[in-house]
Amino acid sequence: TRCLTLKICDCKARYRSRFGSLWPLPQNVVISPVAFMLRSSSFQIVHSAESSAGPGCSILQSAFRRYFEYMFGYTKNQGGNTKKGQDSEVTELQVWITSADSECDAYPSVTSDESYELTVDQPTAVLKAAKVWGALRGLETFSQLVYEDQYGAKKINKTDVQDFPRFAHRGLLLDSSRHFLPVKVILANLEAMAMNKYNVFHWHIVDDNSFPYESTVFPDLSRKGAYHPYTHIYTPTDVKMVIEFARMRGIRVISEFDTPGHTQSWGKGQMDLLTSCYSGENPTGSFGPVNPILNSTYDFMAKFFKEVSLVFPDTYIHLGGDEVDFTCWKSNPDIQAFMQEHGFDKDFKKLESYYIQKLLDIVGSTKKGYMIWQEVFDNGVKLKPDTIIHVWKGNEEQYSKELAAVTAAGFHALLSSPWYLNRISYGQDWTVAYKADPHDFNGTDAQKKLVIGGEACLWGEYVDATNLTPRLWPRASAVAERLWSNQNVTDVGDAYNRLTQHRCRMVARGIPAEPLFVGYCDQEYKGL
């Protein structure tokens, strides 16, 4: 009961998009009506003779198998007995890495070339890409072109695709501190990310509530700070597994060790790291942000971030810097004295700046670049020119002002504000995420170029393995298309049509992506 007001189109997917079920929509794609057959018994994905990658390239070997599984693995009908000779058949997909250095054994970065060209013809389809990263994206697209005809036979139409991402940084944030996320769930969501051409996993690994990251240099951090020192931690092996699993899918893993706020759990295993809060002359027993006046703090940070910089191969580390509550600092007499000595007077933003500056220098010396939340920029901290500012606050008017300010100051920016997927509501809120655009602000072309992309965020206060995947997908798919496809891809009705099919495909591949609206999938979700 309760009549529904349909917010968008009348959602009867009776007409088919001329782009089939492609998601995200490629930059250039033409699908002809000529259909070819595909048979699992005779179809193969191979390296082309001219390719600079071969059987030694594990990223591609692994991807070939994965995509073959996706295309043929979970279907009831293999379509084996259709009249031979009647329909032309595609027997081979040749993958051709054109650049001399395929980057097969490298880690993806923000400058990685993810472009590809796909020509589907018979008997051979060809996927051309400069680097393996483009091949991965192209394989996903190829698998999305495959469909079943009315007899259950696998088909693919003659198609031409030239594709590349609009934004180089297309990320997803998961929070494993508010709730521990088993590695299995992280891996499954990396898998789903690859299906949506996401290329950054922003791992908000620790925070106030728990410290699950097992540090070899400071083992007490997780021993005392995790929800449970054995069962609710990420061992070095776990972390390696996540990083490699991601790499095999062209996904960067950017860790976030958020300071000086959001650090309650750090203080359990690292004495004197956090500021003692005072009530008048006496310590209250509770603690605030990291203590910025002690040398021991920076000593610790140097050692800790040295380890982090070695464990996480990505060029960038996210340093957090959000929501620093000054009350505890204010209350502490040593800090008050320090403020006087340094002429900060009562301006705690200057103290925050002092801390961040020193932290950035420490991290900078590990040769890593850094990303920080917008507060650090807003509070006037001096930053290196290649710092990436992560915009997360405010409504459309506010974040577009912020993007303008950040890029006007010459910094790179990432947008997350409209994409806080932990905020849920009744109905099709994916359309709201879909409509937001990182270029929606007043600025020059040069400024717009400084926006390198965005991230969908799934904060963990109310999320763990029981509800993470349906809450993320397919809503995060809406963001994925906004970040990959051309700016003019804005037709919500066409998107609905493609996205409902894409969602059913994710379900068939074992991802419990929740429904967009009333309807069904040929294969409903098997798990529970």
Added chain:
Amino acid sequence: THTHWILFMFLLTLQRVAPGGEAGVWPMPRKMSEGSERYALHPQGFSFRYGRDSSAQLGCSVLDAAFRRYFALCFPENTVETDRLSVSAGHGELTANTVWGALRGESHFRDLIIRLSRNLFLKIEDFPRFQYRGILLDTSRHFLPVRTILKTLDVMAYNKFNVLHWHVVDDPSFPYQSQSFPDLSNKGAFHPQSHVYTQADIRKMVSHARLRGIRIIPEFDSPGHTQSWGKGQPGLLTPCYKGLHPSGTFGPVNPTLSTNYNFMGRLLKEVSTLFPDPYIHLGGDEVDFSCWKSNPDVRMFMKKMGFGTDYGKLGSLYFKNMMNIIETLNKTSVVWQDVFDYHSSPKSLDVVEVWKAGCYMCEVRRVTAAGVRVILASPWYLDQPGPTHEWSRFYTVRPLAFTGTEHQKRLLIGGEVCLWGEYVDGTNLAPLLWPRASAAAERLWSDEAQTSSVSQAYPRLAAFRCKLLRRGVQAQPLFVGHCKHEYEDL
């Protein structure tokens, strides 16, 4: 030595337990007293038995199955072998008037064994506040695999829900496979093979539910919400008109044709044999009168009957006929409040389900004042998601907070959690339902005076939620925190 080793294991993993608190006993029993004695529990020395004076004995299918089930839940690391147990020192006793009470008692017993607890409560006396404690599932907006429904029944039992209100068909699809009218699902289901419930499926669900003390009440909602019916039953729905010509679209069931009542009679006869419960829900909500109005034959009928322009009278006539059908089947009909609201003789109704938002207690007052029974659903629409911390709004409902006599209050037979399916299917049903529905479960079972504090309920509910996880239920978190055993699947 084996027993000693197990005892040692128990002692190793002692937890501090507050009475009923971190044990996560949910819903709260009427009376629960804890002694200071502690008893160890181990699978070798423990068994469920029929009391000597019990009228149920070995061979009682409900309890035989339950003993086995609850033994496995109490000792999850052990395989279930109910018969190899010897009597250890001391035994507990579970007394109940009926097997249904025994089932509820067992689930309390199981609640009290926190994996390796060291406490055993000495005495629990319990009975439900309301007789009807239901969950509505909608299998028309999205098809729900049988497995999902069976699993939901299991979790309902853990929460002492005792009714599954199955809203099986509606506008978008007709998944009920009828023997008398196979075209209904052949033409009306999302897919006639894969997205249907066969008679065998239904028998399985009814039996699975019965063994857990749960009734299944089917709802065949009409005359509105019937678009999918028209696909396989031509002539059933009213053709809407645009001026003098049919527009091509259809509206509610055409109440002017006797053929339609014949059809309904046969369909409901089949339904009433498949579903043994005495209640059948006839729906009756959100009937759009405009299509009836537009149709010249219907207008003529209105004139003939002297109804003027009051289409509420036509709706009432439809329901009078439908309820007659139900009566001849010896069943009781349940309808949504819309029927009560437009009915010309509302006192003739049996059971009314109050679902609309706003002053729902006002409606409860009106319906009970007319001497009609009420099921309350309005405050428990769980298809509305929300951060889980909003579970408290389901908990703080006060179902009897309306002005009325004792007799009127007794007419409120219970309540129902509704999980409408527009945005729900097998991928997200479990986290949406649990543990938010548990809040309603306690409101419907427990004594309101003892369970009015949200802050006191929170730790118990959080512990209960962890317990559900331990049992493989995909219950979402209430807030920041952790459980010993996290959910590891997808």
